Amino acid sequence: MLTDNLSHVSAFAAVARHGSFRKAGAELGLSTSAISYAIRGLEERLGVNLINRTTRSVALTDAGQRLLERLQPVLHDLGDALEEMNNFRATPTGTLRLNMSHVAARLVVAPLMARFLTAYPDIALEIVEDDSLADIVGLGFDAGIRFQESIPEDMVAVPIGPAQRGLAIATPDYLEGRPPLHHPNDLLDHNCIRHRFPSGRLYKWEFEKDGTRLEIDVKGRVTVSTLERTLQAALDGIGIGFSMEAIVGDLIDQGRLVAVLEDWCPYYPGFMLYYPRQRRTSPALRAFIDMARETTSS
Known part of the structure; x- marks a missing residue:
């Protein structure tokens, strides 16, 4: 029962975050029908409607909004606990999802990708190239890479590339x-x-x-x-x-x-890797940052 509750709650939080059953499924690696089944199971378990669905939109009910507000700190703490356990492993593990501009992918990530994957065989790397300023939190990314002027003020920014012009x-x-x-x-x-x-x-x-x-x-x-x-x-x-x-x-x-x-044409600060201030830095992200900075200084 606990396992079902956790999976249903995870599906609900993903739908609330994306406003889409399809995008929630993509994040969790589940089909849209599986997400729908999980939401329906949670609603039946609680006896209230959590989400209003139409052919064009997905919106939380008042009960759904209240549940989300109560769940967010719990899910945050759960994520921190799981990441903390990852620190006990000899090497970092998991999937590292990065969103970046095309030029950042070419100049920063491409030169070190093979070496990073060789050094950390238990890490899977997902790179999305996007020249728009994506919402890395809403889209489920661990971090983004862009020039400093494009980074939201509420993010932690770490320089990882040489000066550019x-x-x-x-x-x-x-x-x-x-x-x-x-x-x-x-x-x-x-x-x-x-x-x-x-x-x-x-x-x-x-x-x-x-x-x-x-x-x-x-x-x-x-x-x-x-x-x-x-x-x-x-x-x-x-x-x-x-x-x-x-x-x-x-x-x-x-x-x-x-x-x-x-x-x-003067030089200016290079690329910055950025992530939410309130999020704990995962071992996989820390390993990537360390290698990128090492490459920059070498």
């Missing part, structure tokens, strides 16, 4: 015979490759020199949504792109691209 880049052929670039405003005389975020906002290119900060709303015939497409468009000679030095550095060294306005 963006660079305006173009091919030598594109630049030949075109207006010179001495100041960021000179970009307005060029065809630039614009970047649109998942939110729909166009990125304004950021520059800084001697305490002066500028945001340039560049113009151009091509707008893309990934750094990969920006890079390819620049290599094709379409115009000037804006990318990460860590991505284009080798191409600059090879002479295939040229960096412009470098004196307006």
